[in-house]
Amino acid sequence: MRTQLLTGLGAAIAVAGCIPVQIQAPDEPIEINLNVNIRQEVIVRLERDAEELLENNEGLFGPGGQ
Amino acid sequence: MKRNIAIASALAALAAVVAFSMPAAAQDAALNQARAQGLIGEQADGYLGFVPGASISADLRGRVEQNNIQRRALYTRRAAERGVSVNEMAAAVACEVFERRIAVGERYRTETGQWRQRTAAEPAQMPSFCG
Numbered sequence: 753m754r755t756q757l758l759t760g761l762g763a764a765i766a767v768a769g770c771i772p773v774q775i776q777a778p779d780e781p782i783e784i785n786l787n788v789n790i791r792q793e794v795i796v797r798l799e800r801d802a803e804e805l806l807e808n809n810e811g812l813f814g815p816g817g818q
Numbered sequence: 819m820k821r822n823i824a825i826a827s828a829l830a831a832l833a834a835v836v837a838f839s840m841p842a843a844a845q846d847a848a849l850n851q852a853r854a855q856g857l858i859g860e861q862a863d864g865y866l867g868f869v870p871g872a873s874i875s876a877d878l879r880g881r882v883e884q885n886n887i888q889r890r891a892l893y894t895r896r897a898a899e900r901g902v903s904v905n906e907m908a909a910a911v912a913c914e915v916f917e918r919r920i921a922v923g924e925r926y927r928t929e930t931g932q933w934r935q936r937t938a939a940e941p942a943q944m945p946s947f948c949g
Contacts, residue, residue, distance in 0.1 A: 790909045794902050796949035798910035801896055806914055811846045812888055814853050814860065816919035 849885060852878055859925035859933065860915050862945040864908030865889055869925050869933055913948035917941070 806813055849866070852858045857872040865886045868874050874882075889911075890904070897907035920926050920942045925935050929945040936942050 790906055790947040792947050792949060794906050795910045795913060795947050798900065798902065798907060799914070799949065801900060801907070802910040802914040805892055805896060805911055806919065809888075809892060812885055812892070813915060814846075814850060814919050814921065814924070816915075817921050 848878065848881055852882075853921070853924050856923075856925045856935070858882055859927060860912070860920055861927040862909075862912050862916070862929040863905070864893065864910075864912040864915070867927050909945070909947055912945060916944050916948070 849858070856869055857874060857878065858866055858868055861867040866882050866889075868879075868882065889908070893907040893911065894904050897904045900907070916926065920936045922936050922938045925933050926942050927933050928943050929947070934943060
C-alpha cells in the first residue's frame with residue numbers, strides 16, 4: 753500500500769516535472785565546433801609522439817621551410 | 819615486332835607494380851608540387867585537404883587520399899598506444915605540422931575551416947588546442 757502510494761507519488765512528480773518544460777528553437781544557427789573533444793593537455797602530452805611521427809614518416813608530410 | 823610489344827607490355831606492367839607499391843617517400847614530389855601550387859594543403863585536423871576551387875586531377879586526388887589513409891593508420895596506432903582518441907593524436911601532429919611543416923606560399927586550413935596562405939611575414943595561424 754505504502755509502496756504503491758510512493759510509486760504513484762514518484763510518477764506524479766515525474767509527470768509534473770515534465771510538463772512545464774518548453775523547448776524553444778534558438779534564433780541563431782547552432783555553431784558546431786569540431787574540436788570540442790580535443791583536450792589541450794592531451795595535445796601537450798603528445799608533443800613528443802607527434803614530433804617522432806613526423807621524423808619517421810618524412811614522405812607523408814611536407815618539408816616545410818621558407 | 820611482336821617481341822617489342824611483349825617487352826613494352828612487360829615494362830608497362832612493371833611500371834604499374836612499381837607505381838602501386840611506391841613507398842611514401844617517393845610520393846612526396848607530386849604532393850609537394852601540389853602544395854607549392856596551392857592545390858592542396860595541410861589542415862588543422864592533421865590531414866591533407868583540397869583547396870576550394872583548385873582543379874584536382876584524379877591522380878592527385880588518389881595520392882592525397884592514399885596519404886591521408888596512411889596518416890590515419892599512423893595516428894590510430896599511436897593513439898591506441900597512448901590511450902587517446904585518434905582525433906587527438908591527429909590534432910597533436912597538426913600542431914607540429916603547423917609549427918614547422920608549412921612553407922611560405924603554401925595554403926593551409928585553419929581550425930575554423932578557413933583556407934589561408936602562409937606568408938613570409940608571419941607563421942601559420944596555430945589551432946587553439948595546441949600547447
